[in-house]
Amino acid sequence: MVFKDSKLLKFVIVLIFLQLILINGIIVSAYFILGAGVVTQVAAGTMEAQDFASGLLNIVFIIVAFPLILVYVFVWIYFTQKIIIRALELLGFKPTQYGIGKLLKSIVLSIWVSIAIMISWYNRKFMILFFAIIFLGLLSVVAAFLFPIASLFLFIIIALLFISYFFILVYNSVRLSLALEIFLNKDQGIEACTRESWDLTEGVVGNVFLAGFIPGIIIYLIEVVFGLVAIGLQLAGQLDQNLVLVGFLASTVFTIIYSGFTSAMYLMVSPSIYAQLSFQGNEKIKTEETPIHSDKITKRAFSPARREVQAGYASDASMATGTRENKIERAVQLLKPEADKFTDDEIRQAFAGKDLSPDMINEVIKRIRN
Incomplete structure (x- = not known):
């Protein structure tokens, strides 16, 4: 779909150019502020991380690079969400008007979703377990001073509970994974969007997880193949001291280009899942992309x-x-x-x-x- 639709392709190209501008801007800034030697050593992988970090703390570099990164983050969010909106349009939806206000609210939405996932906001039993783990953690700190042996047992219990809670976090993440798509599609509040995502995925968590996981694996394998090419370009540059920086730049540019397309491919997954669950997607697309096969989906409304x-x-x-x-x-x-x-x-x-x-x-x- 990314290559077939001109609007999607345009957004992907914009994202690629954004990354190129940011990376090149940082490299040029580092070249003039930190020195050519530092950049070359980083490209060759010979500079210690601690030394490089201290160089990055150079106040001049921070003044130059930080605004670039900040602007880049907001523009990146804007165009990634435009890709999602375009995907929703291709799937038969009519998303509401999108602008800066919607973008800022989407950031708040992301923060709220993260909190809701962490504390299990929409499942009272899981929420009780979360706060029980927190309480036991605080109790173990106190017990460490008063009853060291008891604190050891508490630590083991907390570790086991935390391992169990990790799977709950995955479950919560799947249940709320469509909140952004709903938010971009509809004119409704943050709480309403997260609640609708929770309702939409009820009873089909396994199907939704697989529908997102399988394309993710495929895209990851594609990235691994292209990543090996990028590593090859960088290693080729290191064969000649004069070409170290050239190899580093070639590898970086190649990585940015292929990651732009793979990122867009993955951004298409959730809208497709949302379309299937809400019965709004184009039938042809629904059968071709991330199919979710479940009687529960076809028998109930969400x-x-x-x-x-x-x-x-x-x-x-x-x-x-x-x-x-x-x-x-x-x-x-x-x-x-x-x-x-x-x-x-x-x-x-x-x-x-x-x-x-x-x-x-x-x-x-x-x-x-x-």
């Missing part, structure tokens, strides 16, 4: 509005028959009691694939809101 619609159509066969007015009225009666819980976009998605035309759905929304 958003609250869609669950109501699915249940209504399942319990009342007449929902799909009758005149235009009858269909609209039945749909209104179905969603009216809980209408304040659904956004207009959720209602439209809930009726996707049903026998209501877009203008009929708009009429349903109009009557529900009155």
